[in-house]
Amino acid sequence: MTRLAKPPSPPPLTIWAVSDGRAGNAGPALGLAEAIQRKRKAQVVIKTIAWKGRIGRLPWFLNPLPLRALTPESEIAAPWPDIWIAAGRATLPLSMRLRAWSKKQSFVVQIQDPRMPTSPFDLVVAPKHDRTQGDNVLPITGSPHRVTAKRLKADAARFKAIIDPLPHPRVAVLIGGKSKAHNLSPERAAAMAHEIELPITQEGGSVMVTFSRRTPESARAILSSRLKHMPGYVWDGEGENPYFAFLAGADYILATEDSANMATEAASTGKPVFILKMDGDSLKFRLFHEDLERLGAARPFGGTLHKWKYKALNETDRAADEVLRRFDERLIP
Structure with missing residues (x-):
């Protein structure tokens, strides 16, 4: 045949x-x-x-x-x-x-x-x-992004020496910066550092902080100096950004309200996402955050850390x- x-x-x-x-x-x-x-x-x-x-x-x-x-x-x-x-x-x-x-x-x-x-x-x-x-x-x-389980696992392995020793709960802090609708003034940066520090200290946890290119230098300096005494790691802008490794290693994720990309990427992990208030306001971003809340993915940060479950975003x-x-x-x- x-x-x-x-x-x-x-x-x-x-x-x-x-x-x-x-x-x-x-x-x-x-x-x-x-x-x-x-x-x-x-x-x-x-x-x-x-x-x-x-x-x-x-x-x-x-x-x-x-x-x-x-x-x-x-x-x-x-x-x-x-x-x-x-x-x-x-x-x-x-x-x-x-x-x-x-x-x-x-x-x-x-x-x-x-x-x-x-x-x-x-x-x-x-x-x-x-x-x-x-x-x-x-x-x-939100927007399309590059976060996948495979990538998170690979980056977690590459930054294993930094992340593994950190005590739980580990909190990834994703800081954006100046845009048409939002800004991060020195005053807001100082208040944000205090809001972040209190619940993590109470829980005996650690911070993993990363900044974007849009973060004002004054805000970066304030947040770095006020959080560096805590257990954790504050990325100084030198070398490769451990952003994806932080998403992989976090128990909670805090993201500033100015970036749809960061919040969408955070919500793709299925981990609790809290939105940090900045200076300024935007109807479009309010609608975006309301959409995340309806999906159960994110909540405004009110100064406490708490867990919940939702279906990871896969847009x-x-x-x-x-x-x-x-x-x-x-x-x-």
């Missing part, structure tokens, strides 16, 4: 994760690309774009010839990818034209609210709190499933 030859396997997908390189954009783009790669054989290519002169500061509609305006290091040129995933305002002049450039061969995904008509994109993965609407919009809680995989579903449907004649 003649055996039928197996049909050849389809070639791996090519996925570009495109951003301006800022953590708040690069992380979500790469996180979604990697989630798709876990579900479908694919090659992920990171593309970091930059614009010549002041062109990057202009609105998308004042950049009519974006390929000419890119720096050579951006390396945006054909052959185009199967799936283009972009995040951030800087990518819009490219994303909105890619379907035309690729003759609709590239599936174009834009992360975050583009603040423009969504029709140039195949899919917009937008935070629910942005209230973006459209048939090609997938609203998710990145949900977004990846939707990308692949729509990508496959488009190929059906």
Whole structure:
């Protein structure tokens, strides 16, 4: 009996994760690309774009010839990818034209609210709190990210010497900083340090503190000096950030209210997440935190530590499933 030859396997997908390189954009783009790669054989290519002169500061509609305006290091040129995933305002002049450039061969995904008509994109993965609407919009809680059980385990092993000796309960403290809606003044930083110190001292626990690039130097110095006497580890900004190892080793997670990325990543662990108040206010962030509370993932920090259980947030995989579903449907004649 003649055996039928197996049909050849389809070639791996090519996925570009495109951003301006800022953590708040690069992380979500790469996180979604990697989630798709876990579900479908694919090659992920990171593309970091930059614009010549002041062109990057202009609105998308004042950049009519974006390929000419890119720096050579951006390396945006054909052959185009199967799936283009972009995040951030800087990518819009490219994303909105890619379907035309690729003759609709590239599936174009834009992360975050583009603040423009969504029709140039195949899919917009937008935070629910942005209230973006459209048939090609997938609203998710927070933003895509790179946190997985495998990554947490690997980073916990790499920082084992730092984390393992720390007494429980271990509290990861994720500090953001200045944004359009929020700030971290010296006065608020001092009050925050006191709020963090009291319950951890009462519980006999330890702190694991990490800062973002947006943390003001004055706030970083105050929080570092006021928490360094406690059992724990305060990352000084030198060397690799043990952020993921802190998420892995924590019993509780405190995250400042200015970052959807940090809170979403924290909520993906299934551990109790508390939101730390900052200076300023934002309706969109209030809606985001209310969404987290409805899901049971996070609560405002009231000065005490307490446990509860909830289903770990897994919005990145949900977004990846939707990308692949729509990508496959488009190929059906």
